[in-house]
Amino acid sequence: MFHRCIVRPFSFLVLGVAIACATSVAGAWQPMNSNDVTSKSVPRPYAGVEAARASWVYHTRGSDGTVKVRRSRTAVARDGRFGNTEHRFTLDRPSAADQFPVYFVFGDGVRLWSAYGEGSRYTETTLPKLPDVLDPAPQCGRAPWARVEAWLDKFAARGIAPISLGNGLRYEASDIGRPGSFALEVGHAGEVLAFELGIDGDRLRWEYDNFHEVGGIPIPRLMRHITIHADGSREARNGEATLERFERDSADVIAGLIFDPVLLNVRYFDEATGEVRSPDKSSHLFTIDSGGDSGRSSGRWWSRAWLLGVFAAMGASGWAAWKRWRGAS
Amino acid sequence: MEALAGRIVKITTSRHGWWIAAALRIVVGGFLLLAAGAKFTLSGPGENGAHYGVATFAAVIKDHKIVPEAWAYAAAVGSIVVEACVGVWLLSHVRARQAAIVTTALLAAFGVYLLVAYARVGNASCGCMGKLNGAKLSDALVRNGAMIATLIPSMIGPWSRSHRGALRRDTSQASFGVA
Numbered sequence: 001m002f003h004r005c006i007v008r009p010f011s012f013l014v015l016g017v018a019i020a021c022a023t024s025v026a027g028a029w030q031p032m033n034s035n036d037v038t039s040k041s042v043p044r045p046y047a048g049v050e051a052a053r054a055s056w057v058y059h060t061r062g063s064d065g066t067v068k069v070r071r072s073r074t075a076v077a078r079d080g081r082f083g084n085t086e087h088r089f090t091l092d093r094p095s096a097a098d099q100f101p102v103y104f105v106f107g108d109g110v111r112l113w114s115a116y117g118e119g120s121r122y123t124e125t126t127l128p129k130l131p132d133v134l135d136p137a138p139q140c141g142r143a144p145w146a147r148v149e150a151w152l153d154k155f156a157a158r159g160i161a162p163i164s165l166g167n168g169l170r171y172e173a174s175d176i177g178r179p180g181s182f183a184l185e186v187g188h189a190g191e192v193l194a195f196e197l198g199i200d201g202d203r204l205r206w207e208y209d210n211f212h213e214v215g216g217i218p219i220p221r222l223m224r225h226i227t228i229h230a231d232g233s234r235e236a237r238n239g240e241a242t243l244e245r246f247e248r249d250s251a252d253v254i255a256g257l258i259f260d261p262v263l264l265n266v267r268y269f270d271e272a273t274g275e276v277r278s279p280d281k282s283s284h285l286f287t288i289d290s291g292g293d294s295g296r297s298s299g300r301w302w303s304r305a306w307l308l309g310v311f312a313a314m315g316a317s318g319w320a321a322w323k324r325w326r327g328a329s
Numbered sequence: 330m331e332a333l334a335g336r337i338v339k340i341t342t343s344r345h346g347w348w349i350a351a352a353l354r355i356v357v358g359g360f361l362l363l364a365a366g367a368k369f370t371l372s373g374p375g376e377n378g379a380h381y382g383v384a385t386f387a388a389v390i391k392d393h394k395i396v397p398e399a400w401a402y403a404a405a406v407g408s409i410v411v412e413a414c415v416g417v418w419l420l421s422h423v424r425a426r427q428a429a430i431v432t433t434a435l436l437a438a439f440g441v442y443l444l445v446a447y448a449r450v451g452n453a454s455c456g457c458m459g460k461l462n463g464a465k466l467s468d469a470l471v472r473n474g475a476m477i478a479t480l481i482p483s484m485i486g487p488w489s490r491s492h493r494g495a496l497r498r499d500t501s502q503a504s505f506g507v508a
Contacts, residue, residue, distance in 0.1 A: 123427055143352070171442055193440050204492060209451060209453070210392070210450055210451065210453065221392060222392065222450075222453055222454070274492075306366040306369070307363075307366065308365055309361055309366075310363050311359070311364045313358075313359065313417070313420055314358070314359035314362075314420065316420075317352075317354075317355045317358065317420035317421070317422065320349040320421075321348070321355065321424060323347075323354070324422065325347065325348050325351070
């Protein structure tokens with residue numbers, strides 16, 4: 001009775017668990033050791049998305065107060081719908097100009113325009129010859145899809161086999177044409193899940209989430225930017241929006257990009273005076289502080305003032321409460 | 330155990346109770362004002378490019394896919410204004426108990442919103458604190474729970490009234506009892 005009711009069912013249970021474990025281990029083991037999964041066999045939903053890559057110039061004021069000209073690279077999708085927005089430096093404190101959000105970036109295959117809602121720059125650049133390195137420009141964070149195809153090609157050209165993840169594949173390379181390492185993670189449908197840049201022991205990781213299809217292309221709506229320091233500590237900026245502003249209608253986008261900086265209210269940086277001016281040059285908006293302080297902070301002085309206001313209100317409230325309490329006692 | 334209970338009763342009935350509740354209200358009120366201000370100065374890509382403030386928060390609300398897109402901006406403005414008003418009310422100590430109840434209801438409503446958003450889009454950004462803090466929806470839920478707990482003392486009878494008010498009431502009740 002005991003054997004029939006207790007032992008026999010449990011022996012089946014144990015056997016079932018053992019089979020399940022063996023199957024899952026074998027399933028997990030097989031792709032990790034097989035080299036038949038290459039970059040070429042991965043679906044390429046972003047094929048042909050990139051229309052141009054370009055270097056472009058912008059101005060920052062260094063810690064010594066001098067204006068520096070910096071170059072950055074950007075990837076632009078065909079018809080200008082997808083462009084990157086973010087450029088940041090990981091080895092240095094972000095400059096004032098680095099912190100300005102991009103208004104738009106648009107390339108027509110020959111030229112590139114970029115403009116900033118808050119910042120110092122409006123640039124029109126003739127596209128240079130493209131660099132031939134596996135360059136994971138960190139500024140692709142907001143719109144990595146324009147680079148995924150090229151990255152996969154680079155991995156394929158190097159014969160790098162992916163490592164299987166639960167939800168996709170991971171490619172890694174260390175010789176990337178700049179110090180550090182680079183990793184790309186794509187899902188089973190080829191969608192970009194994450195990319196990672198290793199610099200000086202730190203790892204900068206961009207993760208993507210909340211996919212939706214635009215013209216058959218899986219575009220993530222949200223980005224998480226995670227910095228994993230060498231000591232294992234993490235900093236994360238979660239759930240930031242990726243660039244979606246040009247996804248609606250190509251015709252409208254193109255029509256809207258007949259460039260009119262006045263209409264777009266683009267500021268520009270006057271290198272001679274160190275001032276940021278409005279397009280018609282009539283008004284001085286703010287001066288980028290010397291000493292590498294944030295230009296935004298001087299232009300948006302109230303961004304600090306309101307904070308002081310909140311603390312003042314709390315202090316006043318505390319004082320009022322104390323008076324009332326003393327009056328009552 | 331009895332001693333501990335006695336001490337708790339002593340604290341809740343003491344005149345320090347009101348002061349503790351007031352301090353907690355200041356914390357929550359200040360936090361709500363901070364959240365409203367942070368949203369108002371939020372930077373990032375909004376609907377038609379880089380924006381500050383409400384438009385960016387509206388874009389975050391759109392991403393949550395709960396409020397219809399056409400209402401996202403109004404919802405953003407509304408939540409910022411309501412948050413600021415409730416924060417000021419808490420800081421004013423005027424009708425403290427009612428302020429605490431209204432704030433708790435507001436935080437509970439936000440909590441429901443956050444739960445629904447979590448179910449729809451996963452653990453995305455809540456946008457609650459602008460750029461001051463890139464909290465996820467789950468973080469915001471925990472934070473709202475903590476704020477509700479912080480307001481409980483203000484809703485407790487003896488703690489919601491100043492000592493003078495409590496004394497007056499006790500005296501009137503006593504005299505009613507004698508009569």
